[in-house]
Amino acid sequence: MLKRLLLIIIIGIVCTLAYAQDSLNNIIPKPVAVKSFPGHFTLTSDVFLVYNNDSSKSVAQFFKETIAVSTGISFELIHENQFLGKQKSIRFYLSSLRDSTLGSEGYKLQVNANCIEITANTAGGLFYGMQSLVQLLPAEVMSAKTKSGVAWTIPCVDIVDYPRFAWRGMMLDVCRHFFPKEYIKKYLDNMARYKYNVFHWHLTDDQGWRIEIKSFPRLTQIGGWRAPRMGEWWTQTPQADGEQSTYGGFYTKEDVKEILDYAAARNITVLPEIDVPGHSLAALAAYPELSCFGGNFKPNVGDKFYKKMENSLCIGNECSFELMDSVLTEIAAMFPGKYIHIGGDECYKGYWEKCPKCKARMKTDSISSLEGLQSYFIHRMEQLVISKGKRMIGWDEILEGGLAPEATVMSWRGLKGGVNAANMGHNVIMTPDKYCYLDLYQGDPDVEYKTYSINRLSTTYSLNPVPEGIDKKFILGGQANVWTENIPNTRHLEYMVWPRAFAVSEVFWTPQESRNWHDFTRRMETHFTRFDQAQINYSLSSFDPVIRVNKNNEGNYLISVNTEVSGLDIYYSFEGPDPDSFYPLYSQPLTIPKGADTFKAVTYRNGKKIGKVVSLKMKDLDKRIRQGY
Structure with missing residues (x-):
């Protein structure tokens, strides 16, 4: 019994360490394969940036310039033929033998305590490996000012990565x-x-x-x-x-x-x-x-x-x-x-x-x-x-x-145009408005700046650009569109x-x-x-309550609330003031109390407000059902 308990404890510790390591790897977009290891590489002024040709030198120089201001570190670039191989280094190498797994934009990134190595078939792949490396650094690397007191560490990892679409x-x-x-x-x-x-x-x-x-x-x-x-x-x-x-x-x-x-x-x-x-x-x-x-x-x-x-x-x-x-x-x-x-x-x-x-x-x-x-x-x-x-x-x-005859179709009115074009043997770029139009509402229209239609973050993420029954060789890829009316x-x-x-x-x-x-x-x-x-603006709309209206079998209105991001508490009110964490906690669809004219909901995480207060007027219930927001 004691041995079994000890084994459970050991497994728990290993899983906790693995999760802790994985939680350091927050790269977007998610790489194809990542292995995490204990330890880290620390950036210091004695680290050399090593390259093996002019193209890899350009990527190394780009990395140096990217992090120079925030870290305050100026690295020395050196060709591999002049590098003694003993000092700590970050190596940017274009492969002499093409790795077919990586293609034209893939890369391998290996980080251990004394050396970081990025390898790729092309300068483009090397560039993306460098971008992943920057994402492994602390958030302060994005600052436009030098940050003192930051431990410029990079977790030990082994990454193999390449894109799904060109x-x-x-x-x-x-x-x-x-x-x-x-x-x-x-x-x-x-x-x-x-x-x-x-x-x-x-x-x-x-x-x-x-x-x-x-x-x-x-x-x-x-x-x-x-x-x-x-x-x-x-x-x-x-x-x-x-x-x-x-x-x-x-x-x-x-x-x-x-x-x-x-x-x-x-x-x-x-x-x-x-x-x-x-x-x-x-x-x-x-x-x-x-x-x-x-x-x-x-x-x-x-x-x-x-x-x-x-x-x-x-x-x-x-x-x-x-x-x-x-x-x-x-x-x-x-x-x-x-x-x-x-x-x-x-x-x-x-x-x-x-x-x-x-x-x-x-x-x-x-x-x-x-x-x-x-x-x-x-x-x-x-x-x-x-x-x-x-x-x-x-x-x-x-x-x-x-x-x-030779046109490429950019399919925006859903996926259908892309499917039709692909079935005719034409190349397609998928950009269906329901998923890829970033000028649409991303949260409840009542709390967002005026636009039209809706495309929530979770909807965007759910897109599969290759519908069933289509030859994927005709799908070049896709894109996000930002119209600025x-x-x-x-x-x-x-x-x-x-x-x-x-x-x-x-x-x-x-x-x-x-x-x-x-x-x-x-x-x-x-x-x-x-x-x-970096002082770049972004939306927190995915943390807002999502209010939907339905009718039960008796024809009575029911209000349900959920969130896109999991792990949030929802508090609500059928009265005038905005709710907070002292109001009722939502747990199941709600019937409407007699005389109520407004429903309001707000989200909290760990006792702190995280989303906007979203309101729904009772007179708009049928409209909300039609719109399906």
Whole structure:
């Protein structure tokens, strides 16, 4: 009996130590395989950064610069041929023999008390190993100030890691609200930390044309600026004649080169999007002759104009194609990546239906439908893109009327467009709005800033980008999209992006079978501490109460409350004041007391409030049932 008790104690100690070690490994996205060992490596000024060629030297230099300010340590870089091998070191090695397990972006990271070694087949893989190494350091490493008194230790681990998908993107809409190049760099920094490798840059839309085109200068001179507005999107007063266009901006060719170089140093490819034939009001403001009927066009300021005003290029007008030829020529010369995104989404065809020029085009080219007219445009865009040495990507509307032969489809209206395209033998990038749109509500709409629809963190994390019955070889990967109608500044942009971008990074990097929601949220919280050090904003909406309404068999309303993050206590009230931990503790669905007009709930952890107070008016019960929030 005593031996059995001793064995149980020993097993308990071993499990506790193992958990303690694993709890130090809070890497996002979760690596493929991690083994933890007792002990740690301590960063000191006598540590050498060892490299074996120019590419690995660049990664070593990047690591040195990344942690220089926060740690206050300046490391010496040395080639392996000059290194004696006895001193403590961090070694960045590109393998001379390719490891097929790692592919082009995988890495191995080994940490023991005297040596850290990162190996990879490519500089990109080495870069991601370096990012994982930084994540193993204390949270203070993210600070923009030198932190004294911090033990700069790294737990002993053995990591083998590689991505599930090659395409791991984040899109940023800079048209509805313009973000300067300095912030674009910060956006790229955060992408790189979490192993994103494609920056999808949405550069043109109804609200602004944001990239310099020398051959058509009015695109930015006129299309890059609109009248200033504040407040809720789609409720604004249209810009009046004579009203000054002072809000906006654009990126010069020099800005673009600077951003491209910055991205390349972080293993990020930039995908430019020129959104046509719809979403073109800013272009029409600059060149009205591109429209079907002409007019006094102005970039949209946030008023409802769709179907009330032309915002599409005229397909019957050859000058539309002449403009796009010139634009794509300059875009192709600026961006070294192999793809150009031409949009193709949400194109209202009502004006084409009435346009004599479009009717003539349909007759001349034997086009029988308006969808066929859009397909005609997309096919011509693909030929233009190919003529520039690039390949075309479009939103899933490019499927309408027949898909261009070599097009890649970015599926946003759910997974269906991606499934259809893959079954036709086309490459697909999955970005379904229900999971990947980071501009949607992430918590209860009653306590979040105004937007539309909802996409909770747990929903984002639940995405499997490869539906059953699809050949996964056609799924390049996927991305998160950030549309900025209701994101007027960088602080709110960060609030909307993080932590859902943590979840997206794990969806497209980590093996499906290795993902675990509870483990993810544990790791997520450690990254909140890191973001506090870096003064990056983020949302705690996943800690808020989630209130749902149903009816029982007798037709009476029942209110149920849960949380996305586990381990929280929920307190509630049917009276006016906000509840706290002295109010009733929620345990099961609640019936509504007579006379109650408001239900409120709040979450606590270990006696401390952690979520917002969420309220529900009794008059809105049916609405809540319909919305399913």
